[in-house]
Amino acid sequence: MKIREVAITAHQLGEAAAFYRDALEMPVEEQPDRVTVKVGSSRLIIAQGDPFEGVHHLAFGISPHDFDLARTWLRGRVEPIVAGGSEVIDGPEGWNSLSVYFLGPEGIVLELIARGADAAIPGSGGAAPRPLSISEVGIGVPDTSAAVRELTQALALPTFPPQEPQFAPIGNHDGLLILVDHERVWFPTRTHQPARGPLSVRIDGFEHPRELRLTPNTSITAYPVIR
Numbered sequence: 001m002k003i004r005e006v007a008i009t010a011h012q013l014g015e016a017a018a019f020y021r022d023a024l025e026m027p028v029e030e031q032p033d034r035v036t037v038k039v040g041s042s043r044l045i046i047a048q049g050d051p052f053e054g055v056h057h058l059a060f061g062i063s064p065h066d067f068d069l070a071r072t073w074l075r076g077r078v079e080p081i082v083a084g085g086s087e088v089i090d091g092p093e094g095w096n097s098l099s100v101y102f103l104g105p106e107g108i109v110l111e112l113i114a115r116g117a118d119a120a121i122p123g124s125g126g127a128a129p130r131p132l133s134i135s136e137v138g139i140g141v142p143d144t145s146a147a148v149r150e151l152t153q154a155l156a157l158p159t160f161p162p163q164e165p166q167f168a169p170i171g172n173h174d175g176l177l178i179l180v181d182h183e184r185v186w187f188p189t190r191t192h193q194p195a196r197g198p199l200s201v202r203i204d205g206f207e208h209p210r211e212l213r214l215t216p217n218t219s220i221t222a223y224p225v226i227r
Contacts, residue, residue, distance in 0.1 A: 001157065003042055003134045003175040004223070005202035008056050008108075008195075009049025010035075016046050016105040023077045025128055042134035052197030057138030057178065057186050059099070059111035060131045065123030067098055067114040073128050074112070078102040083188035091115075094161040101188055109186045111136070117173035135175065137201050139218055140182035140194025144168050147179045147214050154212050155222050175203060177220070 010016040017035040021028040027038040037044040039060055062070055071087070074080060080087035081101040091097035096116035104110045113135050124130035141147040148168050151157045157177075160169040166181040186192045199218045206222040213219045 001171045001175045002204045007045040007200045011051045019105045040131040040133040054193040054195040055107040056195045057109040059113045059136035061135035062129045063121040064114040066129035070129040138178045
C-alpha cells in the first residue's frame with residue numbers, strides 16, 4: 001500500500017508554503033488557492049481553508065542510512081519534540097523504526113521516520129535527507145474499532161501492530177493509516193488532538209477504484225497500483 005496523495009487545508013497558506021519550501025527544502029508549487037508539496041513518491045496538497053479544531057499528523061519516510069543526517073540537518077530549522085528525555089523515539093514493538101517529531105505550520109505534528117524495512121534503500125549522499133514518501137497519515141475518528149472494520153472489510157487493508165482501543169494502524173511498512181480516537185492526544189505531544197478539518201488520502205495498490213468516507217471530513221480513496 002502506497003500513500004500517493006494527502007490533501008488537507010491551512011488558514012495561512014503562504015506560511016505553509018514557506019515552511020515546506022524553506023525549512024524542509026521540499027519542492028513546492030504554489031497556486032492562488034493551494035500549495036502542492038512533493039514528498040518523494042507522494043504529494044501533499046494544502047488548500048486554502050478555514051481554521052479548525054485539532055491538528056493533522058503526517059510522517060515522512062527516510063532511509064535508515066539518513067537518520068543521523070536528518071537529526072543534524074533539522075537542528076536550527078525546527079525544534080524537535082523531546083519524549084522520555086530524548087528527541088530520538090523508537091517505534092512501537094514490531095515497527096523496527098526510529099523517529100524525530102516536530103511541529104509544522106498551524107501546529108501540524110510532523111515526523112521523519114526511518115524504518116528497518118527500508119534498509120536496502122541508500123541514503124541521500126548529500127547534505128539533506130531525501131524523503132521517500134508520506135509514510136503515515138494520522139486520522140482521528142469517533143470509534144477506532146468501527147473504523148478498523150470499515151477499512152479492513154471495504155478495502156481489504158491489513159491491520160498493523162499494535163491494535164489498541166484508541167490507536168490502530170492500518171496498512172504496512174510502505175504506508176500506514178494511523179487511526180486514533182479523536183479525543184486522544186497525538187504522541188509525543190501533550191496537548192495536540194487530532195484534526196477535525198478536511199482530510200483526504202489517496203492510496204494505491206488496488207484492483208478497482210473505491211472511496212470510503214470515515215468521517216464527514218475524512219475520505220480514503222483507493223486506486224489501482226501505478227506501475
